[in-house]
Amino acid sequence: xxxxxxxxxxxxxxxxTQIEGGxxxxxxxxxxxxxxxxxxxxxxxxxxxxxxxxxxxxxxxEDVALMKEIGLNAYRFSISWSRVLPEGTGPVNEAGxxxxxxLCDELLRNGIQPLVTLYHWDLPTALYRQGGWKNPxxxxxxxxxVEVVSRALGDRVKYWLTFNEPQMFCGLGLKLGVHAxxxxxxxxxxxxxxxxxxxxxxxxxxxxxxNCPGARVGLAPTGDCCLPxxxxxxxxxxxxxxxxxxxxxxxxxxxxxADPVFLxxxxxxxxxxxxxxxYPMTEEEWALVSQPLDFYAYNCYQGTVxxxxxxxxxxxxxxxxxxxxxxxxxxxxxVLYYASKFWFQRYGLPIxxxxxxxxxxxxxxxxxxxxDPQRVDFLHRYLRGLARAVDEGVPVLGYSYWSLFDxxxxxxxxxxxxxxxxxDYKTQQRTLKDSALWYRDVIxxxxxxx
Ligand code: NOJ
Numbered sequence: 001x002x003x004x005x006x007x008x009x010x011x012x013x014x015x016x017t018q019i020e021g022g023x024x025x026x027x028x029x030x031x032x033x034x035x036x037x038x039x040x041x042x043x044x045x046x047x048x049x050x051x052x053x054x055x056x057x058x059x060x061x062e063d064v065a066l067m068k069e070i071g072l073n074a075y076r077f078s079i080s081w082s083r084v085l086p087e088g089t090g091p092v093n094e095a096g097x098x099x100x101x102x103l104c105d106e107l108l109r110n111g112i113q114p115l116v117t118l119y120h121w122d123l124p125t126a127l128y129r130q131g132g133w134k135n136p137x138x139x140x141x142x143x144x145x146v147e148v149v150s151r152a153l154g155d156r157v158k159y160w161l162t163f164n165e166p167q168m169f170c171g172l173g174l175k176l177g178v179h180a181x182x183x184x185x186x187x188x189x190x191x192x193x194x195x196x197x198x199x200x201x202x203x204x205x206x207x208x209x210x211n212c213p214g215a216r217v218g219l220a221p222t223g224d225c226c227l228p229x230x231x232x233x234x235x236x237x238x239x240x241x242x243x244x245x246x247x248x249x250x251x252x253x254x255x256x257x258a259d260p261v262f263l264x265x266x267x268x269x270x271x272x273x274x275x276x277x278x279y280p281m282t283e284e285e286w287a288l289v290s291q292p293l294d295f296y297a298y299n300c301y302q303g304t305v306x307x308x309x310x311x312x313x314x315x316x317x318x319x320x321x322x323x324x325x326x327x328x329x330x331x332x333x334x335v336l337y338y339a340s341k342f343w344f345q346r347y348g349l350p351i352x353x354x355x356x357x358x359x360x361x362x363x364x365x366x367x368x369x370x371x372d373p374q375r376v377d378f379l380h381r382y383l384r385g386l387a388r389a390v391d392e393g394v395p396v397l398g399y400s401y402w403s404l405f406d407x408x409x410x411x412x413x414x415x416x417x418x419x420x421x422x423x424d425y426k427t428q429q430r431t432l433k434d435s436a437l438w439y440r441d442v443i444x445x446x447x448x449x450x
Pocket of ligand 1 (some may be wrong): 014164165299355407410
């Protein structure tokens with residue numbers, strides 16, 4: 001029997017671009033996920049776009065009612081920077097702010113804590129045209145945006161996340177060119193970008209501390225958690241060390257981002273790897289970047305299984321016949337256990353799982369329901385992994401399933417579905433999947449029935 005803390009956050013996650021639609025409604029400015037997808041430079045499956053997505057912008061009231069039906073006591077969503085500040089800086093779009101204020105009010109009325117992400121990849125196009133994350137002015141642009149949002153929502157929102165997955169918007173968007181803005185920058189450029197993001201984070205934390213006393217602040221990184229072959233101390237230590245290394249590459253690693261933010265220093269391997277090329281930092285800058293945070297959030301889908309060596313030539317993530325989700329990610333339920341242990345051990349903060357989920361190709365069946373036994377099993381196993389960490393004394397604040405709804409999965413378009421709630425994209429009809437009902441029962445029992 002598993003015992004979760006009394007005030008455990010049972011949540012589900014989304015992000016503005018992936019659900020809102022209303023891409024130019026009521027004064028919203030464009031983000032790179034609008035402009036670069038419309039102009040065709042973005043390579044999105046089937047040439048799809050996020051113009052309407054699941055039209056949350058117009059369906060949010062009924063969608064909060066669905067959250068309530070599932071029994072969520074928290075909901076993680078992101079604010080669209082260009083909905084609030086159409087040009088990224090300059091005049092505020094009051095209608096945009098009002099949308100988020102009304103949403104928060106409706107959530108709170110229904111007993112649901114808003115967990116707000118300030119940057120989930122949708123850089124305002126106007127700022128992109130001025131160099132985006134490569135321009136050192138962006139730390140101040142971001143701070144101003146956070147000032148506006150936190151003044152408007154500070155009395156309603158207790159949990160704030162500055163950035164979602166710097167690993168991915170840098171790795172996929174600015175290095176590998178598969179996400180907006182679809183660029184291949186040099187390592188020298190990525191040093192500037194890294195520093196600008198770290199400073200932006202630091203300035204945002206300052207603003208949040210000023211405007212939202214008592215708030216709990218963090219960021220939501222991802223990164224590979226490497227899994228041991230067995231539970232022996234040597235194996236566990238080997239996996240932990242690898243999880244702290246520049247694996248699978250420096251930008252996508254854990255410690256490239258987490259060591260500066262949580263420990264106030266470069267990761268141990270960085271100096272040797274980059275020498276003089278490493279971004280320079282003053283004492284004041286380190287202090288800004290590494291202000292104390294309240295939790296270590298983590299987005300986690302699959303652990304790296306590097307004991308694969310097999311004739312079929314699988315990569316680090318796989319082995320012959322290993323169970324997979326619809327987008328080919330491995331099902332490795334022990335990852336929530338090890339990741340929680342490793343990050344708590346290293347950074348000493350409570351853990352908040354801000355994303356974890358399973359893509360499938362769900363559809364409404366003849367009986368009008370969406371049966372998704374694979375997702376139920378996935379959730380059950382992963383939550384047991386998390387419960388094991390809780391059992392062993394790791395403080396875990398909450399769990400947020402990705403995603404509450406089927407939605408726009410970036411470059412993959414709409415093919416794969418992560419949601420607890422099925423969405424028919426033609427009619428915008430929502431249907432609770434079996435997994436939503438299963439999650440509802442787990443939440444009602446505070447996990448005791450896992
Ligand atoms: C990471 C991202 O934060 C989210 O936007 C994305 O849809 C999921 N993982 C699934 O890929």
